[in-house]
Structure formats: C-alpha cells, structure tokens
Amino acid sequence: MYEGVVQDLIDELGRLPGVGPKSAQRIAFHLLQADEPDVRRLAETLLQVKARVRFCSICFNVSEDDTCRICRDPRRDPTALCVVEEYKDVVAIERTREFKGRYHVLGGAISPIDGIGPDQLRIRELLTRLSDGAITEIILATDPNLEGEATATYLTRLMRDLGLRITRLASGLPVGGDLEYADEVTLGRAFSGRRAAE
C-alpha cells in the first residue's frame, strides 16, 4: 500500500515486540518527517549495540568489555551470588541497592513447552563458578512464575549438597498494592510467609 521503502520500514518496525501495525505506521511516518541526522543516529546506535555489546565472560551480564562492570568492581562481595534469568533482572535488582554481591545470568528459565531445558541455560557455567568455594551464598532470583519456580527448584536440588546457603526472594503482597486486588496465590504466599509484627 505504501511506497516500497516506506512499507519495508513499517514491516521492519512491526517485527519489534509490542509494536503493532498502527504503531509501526506512526513511527515510520514520524521518521519520514524527522531530520536526517536523528534517523542516522538511531540507525547507528542499532549497529553499535550489535557491534559493541557482548556478554560478560564470568556472569553473562551484558557488557561492552570482556567482563562486566559488576564483575570488575572490587567492592562487590565475592561470597554472594544472585542467580537471575535475564540481564534486565540484574538492572532491576541493582536499582534496589539491596544487593552488594555478584550475579549469574542464566539466559532464561526452564520451560519444556518452549524446548528450554537445563542444558540451554548457563547452569554448567554456574557450577564452574562455585567450584573454588569462594561463593558461600546463592540467592535464586528467578521470576515468580511457573518457569522461574521450576528453575529455582531445579537449581536448589542441584546445589543442595555443596554446603551453600541458598535462598529465594520473598513472595508476598506488592508494596503500594491493594490486598483486595491481589490474586489468591500471591495472597496465600503472603499469609504463609507472614512475619512477626515489629
């Protein structure tokens, strides 16, 4: 329907997650009218990301160097390791400023439906990191959903006899949320995980 390359752009944009046909069209029209240097900057940033971003050789966090900022930082506690599914989980936990240890990014969660088993995740690399005994605490920070729970359970069993302190993130009501709108599983977890009032 559109002139060749405009349609190409709409098609390319429509492949991005969360960008439907209407949004793709709106973005394409915006870019058609945008200044050439702005569009060039976006295009070059895309290429830069693919050229420069790699994964940390220790923790598989996103990095522009062989090792990521967190693995390189000598102030981080080398005894505590937080296991997450994805890079964005690292960023989310870093934002809380609660954790001073290091990370291990699995690259996903166990999901038989999607054909992802333990071998597709960086679990072998995790066990290698544990082999020198420097790490004494593991925090399993996988997503609180079916796949994340399955992954955490699998890892707990795998590491059970290594003499580590293994913990999971607390489940419960989200802060600022309404009790009445919480789903029953969350509310049930909040009950079973109740703490002494201070």
Add this chain to the structure above:
Amino acid sequence: MYEGVVQDLIDELGRLPGVGPKSAQRIAFHLLQADEPDVRRLAETLLQVKARVRFCSICFNVSEDDTCRICRDPRRDPTALCVVEEYKDVVAIERTREFKGRYHVLGGAISPIDGIGPDQLRIRELLTRLSDGAITEIILATDPNLEGEATATYLTRLMRDLGLRITRLASGLPVGGDLEYADEVTLGRAFSGRRAAE
C-alpha cells in the same frame, strides 16, 4: 543504569512516538538478543528511507521518484483533486478505492497555537496547480477536527471564485459504531446531514 550503548539505544527508541520508557527497554532487550543481520536490516532500512524517500514535486505525496505513482498514473482522473493534510491520509483514501482522481498533500493543517498558518502549508503550490483550468473539482479531505475544519474553511474561501466544484467529506456516524456512544457533535452532524431513506 545500563551499559553505555544499551542506554543510548533505550534513549533513542524512547524518542519515537508512542514508545514509552518501558517499551523502549523491551525493544532494546529484544534487539540485544536478536540476530545481527536482523538488526542490521532494520538500521539499513532506516537509512534507506531517509536516502530514498522524497516528496512528489507535483502533489507532495511521499515518493521514491520525482513524481509519485499516483501523479504518474495516466488512468487517474486529471479533473478531480483531493486535498489532504498528510501522506497517510492519501493512503487511507486509496484504501477505500472510492477516489480515482489525484491528490494534493498540504503538509499539515492551519493551527495558530502551533504557529502553523497558511504560509507553512503547500497552499501556494495548490493554487499553481489550479491555474491551467484542468482541475474542475476539489474535495477537501482535511481531518474532522478544529484545525482540519479551519483549513477547509480557509481553502473554500480562497478558491470560491475559481469556478470549481468544492466539496467536503461527509460527517456522520461511523459505520459499525453505536449511536448511543457517538459524541454529541458527531450525532448532531449525522442529524443535520441526514439523507432520504432508500
């Protein structure tokens, strides 16, 4: 918060219309994991659009050549001219297959608040097109909002004495809509523009 170039990408994506910070982050993570050729293709399409797309020298429609497909098409009626605000309006009208004439893209609508007056639109070019007398009918297809109506009224006055048939698109209830949910202006227009039942 993110590694340099990842944050750059999130920032660039966040400047696109309708892409909030969360979407920008989601798209950036998707691109981080996408195959390099896919990302390269998106980047190159962006550059291609800026390099190849220009505006038709006759009607200011988007075109990859000096004149657009519609202006070049000898089967299009040279006596009817549909005046629209933007390129996407051409596409919307083409999709209806109701109109066999040619277009004139104004490049926007009169909007004093945004500093857009008649001089910022391609009105002089429109009058030039009318000068040889080949065009005998003008359809004003500006948006049915304040700016579009103001533009249509301005153009109607401007062309009043040129001996043209000047029409506007019909206002009324959208097909498939619910009468009870129509706003009062639309419903009022539907009343005042009522036609004999067939």
